[in-house]
Structure formats: structure tokens, C-alpha cells
Amino acid sequence: MGFLSDDPLLPALCDELLLVTRRLRAIPEEGGRGWKGGWVARGPFKEHRRYVPGDEPRRVDWHAYARTGELYVKVFEADRGEVLPLLVDLSASMEFGSPPRWRLALRAAAALVYAGLALLERVDLVLTFGGGRWSALSLRGGGDLREGWLFLEGARPGGRGSAAEALRSLLKGRRGGTLWWVSDFFPLDGRALDQAVERRFRVRGILPLVPQDGNPRLPGTVRLRGLEGEGEAPLRATPKLLERVVRLWEGEMERVGARLAQTGGGLYRLRPSRTVEDLAPSLV
């Protein structure tokens, strides 16, 4: 089993995330569509599918339950377009931190997959490793949750380069919508972002924070090496230097957030201890 399946807190976190998201969606002041915004039957009935935990109870077809004794939810024609495209950056730079950022990123992606399968019809998941390599998986309904998590568990970071190719594949044939993008956003992948902007996508960036982001520690004289082969630099770490680095990085993230806000989305910093609070607004 993998680290996601073995995580005892992850199911509770997902349930809470779903709950908070629904609650937020019901609050117009939080950007939601009111209490009815969570679900309405739109368009003609299309099919049934098996109920999975997290599905809207109001979508359960109780008549079918009375006939068969099993829970089914109704799927309408209008639900077909509701897709959650999720791009997870697994380049070598995601190995930074302790615990490494890629674990937090995959954990966040797992929660997003859970919520996406519960709230929307489909989740299109793409893991990008840089250098033109990526893996894609399309999930539909709660039954694909396990498959999605297994897909995430098997992924490991490595490689460098732009995610533009992967994003082009992910957004192919679509125009408009919201893109969830989990990454460290340093540096911001301009080519990939342009792809999303060109197709009128709102980009919601999820930045899993590691403790070393805001509190780097280096022992005296050190030789720093870039994780993606950017080279190395010998330097002496002083408190001033550490403080300056944090400040510069904060500034850089501010710029990334502003750039994503221009697309209609934003940058959501995901703190390890407050995953639900940080992640739920991105789903509203």
C-alpha cells in the first residue's frame, strides 16, 4: 500500500474538505451560489450510477433504492460538462523540503480528486514530470476514487522542464473553465500559464508549503545545488542572508499570485496543518 492509502487522516480530511466546500458554496459572501447552489437537477435525465461516499444525497434516486435496495444517483445531461482539470507538478524541484513537497502535493491532489469526484462529473488528472513527460488519468464518479489515489501513490518526482505540453494535452478541445494546478511555482512556468490563458481558463494554483520555505536553515559555509541541475554556488549562510532569501521568495510568490489572479484564479498556499481551510476556497 502507499502513503495515501495508509494515511489514516486522509479520509476524514477529504470528508471535511467536502463539507466545508459545500458550506462555502452555499454562502454567497464566500463566493458560493446560495443553498441551492450545491446541486440542482439540470437538463434531462441521462443515466444512473452507483452511489459512492461523498455524493450529494439529494442526487440519490430513492425509487431505485426502493426497488433494488442499492443506492444510485441520477446523472443528468447538464452534468457532463463539469470537469475538474488537475495538473500536479512533479518535477525534481518538488523534492525540496522535509517532508518533501511532492508528498504534500500528492496529498492535496488526492483530496482534490475526492472532492472533484463528489462535486463534479469528472476529474482529469495529469502528473507532469518536466522534460515533456507526463501521465494522465481521467476519473469519473466515486468508483474511480481508488484508482485515482493509486495513480497518485505510484508517482515520484524527477525531471525538469516546462509543463506546457502536458497542459496542452489536458486542455485539448476545451475552452473556458477552471484549472487546478499544484506546484511550487518557482519559477512560474510561463509557457504553461500562457496555454491556460489562451484557452480562457481560470488558474487556481495550489502551493503546498514546507517548513523550509519560510525558515531555511544552512550550516555556515555551504555549497548550494539546484535540484533541477541549475548549477551550484558556494556561499556562507548568515541570518541576514536567510532573511533576505525568505523575503525575496515571498515577493516572488506575491508576483505569482498576482499573475494567477489576472486569469480569474489565484494562488492558494496550503499549510500542512490547515489543509482544509486552505484548500476549500479553491473549490468554491
Add this chain to the structure above:
Amino acid sequence: MLSFQHPWWLLLALLPLLALWLLRVPRKGLHRLTYRLEIWIRAARELNLLQPRGHFLRDLPLVAALLCFSLVPSGPRWGARRGAGTLLVVLDRSPSMGASLGAGRPGKDRFTRALEILESRMGALPPGLEVRVLGAGGPRLLREDGRAGEFAPLAERLRSWGVASRGRARLEQVLEGLAPLGLPLLVLSDFAGPEKQAPGKAPPCSVRWVRVGRPLPNGALLEGLLLPDWPSPEVTARFLVRGSLLGRSLVVRPAQGGKVLARLALSFPPGRKGAERVTLSWERAAGPVRVSLEPGDAFPWDDTLLLEPPPLPALRVALREGDPGEGPSPAVRALLEGLTAGKGKIVEEDQGPDLVVVEGGRLPSPIPQGPGPDWLLLGTSLEGVTLPGRLEKPRVGSWDMGHPLLRGLDLSQLGIRWALKAREGGAAGRALVRTSRGAPLLLVRKGPPKVVHLLFFPGRSTLGAQLLLPRFTHRCLSWFSGIDPAGRRGRRPGGGRPDPEESDLSSLSLPPPGPRPSFALPGEPLGPPLLLGGLAFLAFWVFLAPSGRKRRS
């Protein structure tokens, strides 16, 4: 080559290197990975904390200075070759070394001869060279130490050893024990060398065997032989050298020193075994020459030869043709030109120092005894006595094939029209060539002076039409000039060849070639230059490189 008197002190040199490694070279734990290297560099550059590339090079002068200082106690020396200035001599004292050398050397045994060889060779070594002599082959191992320049007292002590009366302390075991030392090893023994013990196995690299009492060519320059090309203005000699010599040159210099007369770089096909013959020529006017191999090795005595080309002989030739009114026949003219190398003229009478030609005249009577010019006579008179008659078409019956004048010549095809009748013996000399009836055709008197009297006339024979003429001319030259037609061998400097039993030109069964043993003087001390260099490095580090250190601090 660099050598050290106290090699253990070299461990000191590890300290600065260790310090450099500990302090300057970032260890594995000092590397950190980051995803935001660009920000780090930008921040460090803004705060001037970025260490430039190769910053540790600034401390290299300090490390170099420490390295120099730490090398000084080990006593480095430059110029010494392998061996560190010590020669080990193993002297065989086994009972067989007490055997006599045989006829011609009464009362001298092999042990005494070995000591003579050792003493003669010490003179060719650096005086300060430490010599350790080990006496093996007896019940116990003996040892005496000395120096090559003060060998006489050491030799006395060695003589007191004498030959062991019993037992042979395994000489091979002693040699095996000494081999790991890597020192040049000189073994004097009548024992078969390792090449005989294990055929095909090369002897230890630094061991030189000197066999006492039996022939064993053991040097690199094995033999020198003057080729009989007199009276050419150049001397030509042939040398026998080891086929394994690569990168060395055969050099000819005047015996008293001076510029190089001839040089030949020795290069043989790789893997060549045994000996090679090489030929060198140089000016005859240089006189005695010293032939040596350069660069030399630890045993130069057998790689140097002295050659003394013989002086031009004062040869007088008296000709007397029997036919008045005829000039010298072409054969006689050719013979004369060969004898005089074209310098002489055939005239009625020439009183020059080298040549007297009397044609149709009178010969001095009698030819004076004692040192003086030699004589080649062709004529009807000998010492004023007219020969009584002549032989018509005599046939050559026998000749002395062993005499230097006729060695290798075939006179059976020599046709003679007529010859003079003469008696042999006494002042007339001995007959070397006789007719089929026993009458002399060629008379020789050993002299001095040497006299050769041809009783037949080259112009009245087939001598000039055959290859006999140049060959006979060559034999005459060799015999008159004292040069053996087989050439004159070189001798080792320092009073003749030190050990005639060791070399034999005819024997080419040499030991397998191996690396040449070598050692030399300890070399020039490097301590003072190292100290100066260390101070210079230190000054450079203190005065010229502080700017970088300040920036870093």
C-alpha cells in the same frame, strides 16, 4: 630522480593536505539542495556573501608553503637514481672458490681473483659510495662495511675471511633475502647465475653476476674489435652490445677526454635477445679512444673500452723487376698503390721515410738488422746476391695456410710463368710457398725488419688477374703493420681487461637481457630550495593574497 634520506618524514606532508581537505574542500554533508537557487544567489550577491569560484585556490600558496616545509625533514635529493647510494656485494666463500685458476696463474685461487676483481672495480665507483660486503657460502654469513674510495682496509679484512672449509650456506637464499631491498647487488661467485638455474627467467633487476673462473659476458658493452681497414684515414671498429639496450648511445671520445668523435644511438627491435653487432668509424688522427655507453649505469667498468688504432707503419718497399727496360707491371703497380694508399710514387729511388722503390737498381746489402723499415722485395737479387737461375712455369704445391700473410688464401689456381731459384734459411728467411717440387716461391724473414721476398714476378703471373692480389695486399698490410687480420680487440680501461675470463666474443649465449642495474650518487639536496620555496609561497600568501581573504571575512 627524487630520493629521500628519511622517507618516514614524508608523512608530515600529509598534514597540510589533510588540513586542506578538512577545512577547504566541502564535504558531502556540506552540500545542500534547493529549488530556489536563483533567489539564494541573488540574495548572496546583494549581501556580498557569494564566494567566487575557486575561492579555496587563494589558500593554495599557504598549503604549498606548508608542503615545502614538511618535505624538508625527509631530506629530499634530486638526481639520485635507484639504489640510494649503497652497493651490496655478495662474495661467495664456498669451498669451490678455493680452486686454483689453473695454468698460467699458479697459486691464485678463485677467491683471491674475486677480491682482485672487486678491488679493481671499486675504483670506478663514487668514492663516497657505501659498500656492504656479505660473505656467503660458508657456515655463517659474514659482513664487512666500507666505502668504495677506501677499499684497501676493507679488502684486507675480506682476505682474512678466506674460503670456508665446509658447507655452502645457501647462496640462493641469501640472494632471495636481499632482492626485496632493491639495492644494486654485485655477486662474485663461481656459482652458476640465476639464468642457468632457471632458464628463461630473467635475473633480478639490480643484480650483476661476475663469474670467477669461467667465461660469462656480463656487461652491456661486451666487445670491441678494430676492423682491418688500414690504411684508411678512418678507423672502423665493430662492437658487440646487448640487444636489450634502448635509449643509450655508443660514444667514442679521445682517451684523454675531449669532444665526441662518433656517436651511435642504439635502437634494436623490442624483445631482441642476445647480442648485437654495431659498427662505428672515427678519425684515425684522434689516436687512442675511449668507447663507452651513455648514459652510464652503476657498473661502468665493463661498459668502457680503450681502443688504440696502430700507427701507420714505416714500410719500405724495394722492387726489382727482372726485365730491364720494362716498367712495373700493372699487378706490381696495384700492389704498391695498395701498400702506400696511393701516396707513393714509383720512381727510380725514393729516399722518403715511408717508401723506397728500387727498380733496376741495387738493393742495400745487407739489409740492416734491428728496428727499421720493413722490406718487400721483388727481384733477382737478395742482399746483393744474384740468384742463380729460374724455374719455368712452376706449379704451386703447398703453402703455409696458418701464416698471417697467407691466411685464407687459395694459391692453387695461381699461374706463374717463371720464378727465381733461391735458397731458404738464414738471412733469406723461411719459405711460405713452395712449388710442387719443394722449391721456395715466397720467402719471409720475421725480422726486425720484416722482409718478404717474392721469388716470382707478379707481372709474369696471374696474380694481378685474380682476387688474390687485393687479398694478398691486405695480408701484407696487416702483417707489416702488426694488425691481426682478425682485428684488434679493445681492452678495458685501468690496466687491461679486469677479468679476461668473463668475455668471449665467440660465445653469444648471453644471459637474458633485463633492466640494467643502476645507482648513483645521492644527488643534490633539495632542502634549501624547498625552504626558500616555502618562504616564497608564505610571503605570497601573506602579502599578495590577503585581499580575497578580507573580502570573505
